[in-house]
Amino acid sequence: MKITFPHMGYLNIPLRSFFNNLGQEVIEPPAINQHTINLGTRYAPEFACLPLKINIGNFIQAAELGANTIVMAGGIGPCRFGYYAQVQREILADLGINMDMIVLEPPQGGWKLLLRGLRRLTGKVSLLAIFEAGAIAWAKLKALDQLAQRVYSIRAQEISRGSTNRIWKQILTHIDGANDLKAVQKAADCGYALLQGIKTQPHKEMLKVGLVGEIYTVLEPAVNLGLEEVLGSMGVEVVRSIYLSEWVITNLVLHTFYLRDDREHYQLAAPYLDHFVGGHGIESISNTVKYARAGMDGVIHVAPLTCMPEIVAKTILPGVSLGENIPVLTLMLDEHSAEAGILTRLEAFCELLWQRKRMPKVRRQQNKTEMELSRGKLSVAGISGH
Amino acid sequence: MLVKIGIPRALLYYHYFPLWECFWGHLGLEVITSPPTDKSVLDRGVIAAAPETCLPVKVYYGHVLALAKAVDYLFVPRIISAQKGTYICPKFMGLPNMIKHSGYDLPPLISPTLDTNRGKKSWQRAHIQAAQGLGYNKKKALTAWRYANYRLRLYREKLQQKRTPLEFLNHDHSLPRSFTSPTILLLGHPYNLFDEFTNMNLIRQLYQYGYQIITPEMLSPVIIEREATQLPKHLFWSLGRTILGTAFHCLKNSPVVGVIHLTSFGCGPDSLVGELLERRVNKLSNLPFLLLTLDEHTGEGGLITRLEAFLDMIEWRRSS
Ligand code: SF4
Numbered sequence: 001m002k003i004t005f006p007h008m009g010y011l012n013i014p015l016r017s018f019f020n021n022l023g024q025e026v027i028e029p030p031a032i033n034q035h036t037i038n039l040g041t042r043y044a045p046e047f048a049c050l051p052l053k054i055n056i057g058n059f060i061q062a063a064e065l066g067a068n069t070i071v072m073a074g075g076i077g078p079c080r081f082g083y084y085a086q087v088q089r090e091i092l093a094d095l096g097i098n099m100d101m102i103v104l105e106p107p108q109g110g111w112k113l114l115l116r117g118l119r120r121l122t123g124k125v126s127l128l129a130i131f132e133a134g135a136i137a138w139a140k141l142k143a144l145d146q147l148a149q150r151v152y153s154i155r156a157q158e159i160s161r162g163s164t165n166r167i168w169k170q171i172l173t174h175i176d177g178a179n180d181l182k183a184v185q186k187a188a189d190c191g192y193a194l195l196q197g198i199k200t201q202p203h204k205e206m207l208k209v210g211l212v213g214e215i216y217t218v219l220e221p222a223v224n225l226g227l228e229e230v231l232g233s234m235g236v237e238v239v240r241s242i243y244l245s246e247w248v249i250t251n252l253v254l255h256t257f258y259l260r261d262d263r264e265h266y267q268l269a270a271p272y273l274d275h276f277v278g279g280h281g282i283e284s285i286s287n288t289v290k291y292a293r294a295g296m297d298g299v300i301h302v303a304p305l306t307c308m309p310e311i312v313a314k315t316i317l318p319g320v321s322l323g324e325n326i327p328v329l330t331l332m333l334d335e336h337s338a339e340a341g342i343l344t345r346l347e348a349f350c351e352l353l354w355q356r357k358r359m360p361k362v363r364r365q366q367n368k369t370e371m372e373l374s375r376g377k378l379s380v381a382g383i384s385g386h
Numbered sequence: 387m388l389v390k391i392g393i394p395r396a397l398l399y400y401h402y403f404p405l406w407e408c409f410w411g412h413l414g415l416e417v418i419t420s421p422p423t424d425k426s427v428l429d430r431g432v433i434a435a436a437p438e439t440c441l442p443v444k445v446y447y448g449h450v451l452a453l454a455k456a457v458d459y460l461f462v463p464r465i466i467s468a469q470k471g472t473y474i475c476p477k478f479m480g481l482p483n484m485i486k487h488s489g490y491d492l493p494p495l496i497s498p499t500l501d502t503n504r505g506k507k508s509w510q511r512a513h514i515q516a517a518q519g520l521g522y523n524k525k526k527a528l529t530a531w532r533y534a535n536y537r538l539r540l541y542r543e544k545l546q547q548k549r550t551p552l553e554f555l556n557h558d559h560s561l562p563r564s565f566t567s568p569t570i571l572l573l574g575h576p577y578n579l580f581d582e583f584t585n586m587n588l589i590r591q592l593y594q595y596g597y598q599i600i601t602p603e604m605l606s607p608v609i610i611e612r613e614a615t616q617l618p619k620h621l622f623w624s625l626g627r628t629i630l631g632t633a634f635h636c637l638k639n640s641p642v643v644g645v646i647h648l649t650s651f652g653c654g655p656d657s658l659v660g661e662l663l664e665r666r667v668n669k670l671s672n673l674p675f676l677l678l679t680l681d682e683h684t685g686e687g688g689l690i691t692r693l694e695a696f697l698d699m700i701e702w703r704r705s706s
């Protein structure tokens with residue numbers, strides 16, 4: 001069995017470690033590139049969302065390298081993700097690529113399905129070994145998430161452009177190379193030390209911008225056109241709303257044991273959106289409210305172009321923007337999104353944020369009322385989503 | 387003066403209008419529907435909705451705006467699910483919030499949450515609560531609900547006699563009916579199939595070309611459901627289940643001569659369901675298949691050209 005899986009941010013590092021420690025051979029798809037996107041666009045349904053298309057590209061490229069088994073997550077709707085695997089399987093089969101697909105359905109869809117999938121992966125490996133492999137993968141994911149958080153603030157203050165990115169690449173390699181829990185810890189410590197060593201301007205005035213939206217678009221730089229890096233290089237500190245390790249805890253662990261507590265999200269979102277709409281729709285709203293109340297300068301909302309939950313969120317966000325007095329920029333991305341266009345919009349958005357930041361508080365309030373008065377077709381201070 | 391409640395002629399109007407008309411009518415409200423979609427309704431919807439939204443939701447906005455000045459309340463239900471273990475579409479789940487935050491001056495919305503996943507009686511409970519919210523007592527609301535439900539059942543039975551909602555909702559009896567002409571399987575969401583403006587009179591055109599149609603509404607849900615369970619994984623969009631279930635049944639059991647899938651630009655569920663459908667139709671049969679995608683720019687000329695090419699193909703296959 002030669003296992004492969006779709007890319008999503010740095011998820012490949014913990015996943016590969018997990019499968020390798022179970023004694024499985026892993027053949028990762030090459031990092032997402034233009035060819036991946038082209039393959040996906042060619043063979044996936046035209047109106048499918050971008051993640052599905054890129055998955056297809058990943059699988060085809062991995063098959064070329066010799067992979068024969070795909071590991072995918074499932075879902076129970078209403079977002080399309082839950083039916084990806086079934087459609088992808090048919091597309092690949094019709095292309096003559098006959099790969100085995102192991103779909104890990106979430107426990108809400110029934111424990112039997114999940115266990116069956118897991119069992120196929122683990123084969124005859126002992127429970128203890130599975131547990132150990134899981135613990136190491138988990139440690140890697142957590143370490144990366146925590147380091148990434150530091151990276152955002154340091155990148156915005158770095159003196160020599162690109163120094164943080166270089167260090168981040170090193171960190172990824174170190175964590176990737178760690179073989180046991182101790183080594184992961186050591187690699188993480190070393191990562192912090194390296195980050196500490198980057199020369200920064202500690203008192204530099206920065207913008208603080210929240211990043212909300214659909215999970216894949218938020219996490220995969222190849223899809224969001226390296227948003228975090230671009231913003232960082234503009235001197236913007238990014239606060240990311242989704243970390244995979246947190247996502248795993250709430251969605252897989254707590255949810256399964258009925259301990260999941262979404263009350264905060266629902267409460268924050270309630271004045272604007274008072275019902276679950278699938279995916280991260282409600283979180284996009286609640287996090288925007290949260291960031292506004294925490295005094296952040298702006299929010300960037302990203303999603304694949306036809307994403308249904310995020311279209312709901314996008315439609316409602318102008319209202320949130322007015323109600324909470326925070327500028328919001330929505331970027332809906334697809335395979336045609338051009339870097340140049342996005343860059344111009346980001347620059348214009350940051351320009352607006354700087355103007356607001358330098359405006360005295362009183363004026364800002366006034367500005368808000370003016371905005372409300374001139375509210376025809378909703379667009380906030382000239383910035384709407386499209 | 388009677389209190390006026392407005393029901394937009396869009397989205398699941400085509401499945402549930404008799405229910406809602408009877409329910410609110412029985413309670414003594416005046417039920418007002420927006421006029422059939424026309425250019426001005428569409429244009430207003432396109433301006434009001436986010437550009438990424440699918441055509442049917444844009445059309446819904448247009449109907450809401452057409453009613454806004456004429457009614458005291460707008461009935462914009464939040465339809466989560468009409469069948470256990472399924473959803474309609476995320477956009478339906480957020481619809482009342484989207485409408486409310488559209489920035490227009492609208493009458494108060496009546497938005498019961500209809501979700502069969504929360505129990506069989508969820509629709510009943512939600513409607514009764516909505517009526518109570520307007521000051522009607524529970525008993526009266528329950529009676530109204532029973533009548534309404536009965537009306538809905540009758541409506542569905544009539545549809546299953548190979549009739550289209552156009553006859554009952556638009557009182558349009560001009561469609562020629564014939565039981566001998568060749569049958570085309572016409573699949574799609576009801577608001578695409580029966581909005582004659584956005585689909586440019588597709589059904590009428592097919593009749594005029596000498597075909598009859600079969601749509602999912604004409605089959606019993608039991609049959610559809612039985613077929614849909616053959617999918618490799620439980621499909622969690624009910625409209626998609628209906629499309630695939632109908633297709634599986636008709637490909638096996640009825641003498642259809644071609645398949646049309648009518649979908650809207652940017653429809654999320656259909657992007658996957660349509661893909662499965664096309665692949666299955668090609669595997670299970672050698673019938674001609676036509677995918678028609680509607681958006682606000684679809685021109686009638688283009689549609690007719692494609693339709694004619696498709697019908698030629700059917701005739702060619704039938705004669706050879
Ligand atoms: S099912 Fe498709 S057409 Fe209907 S509302 Fe959802 S995305 Fe739009």
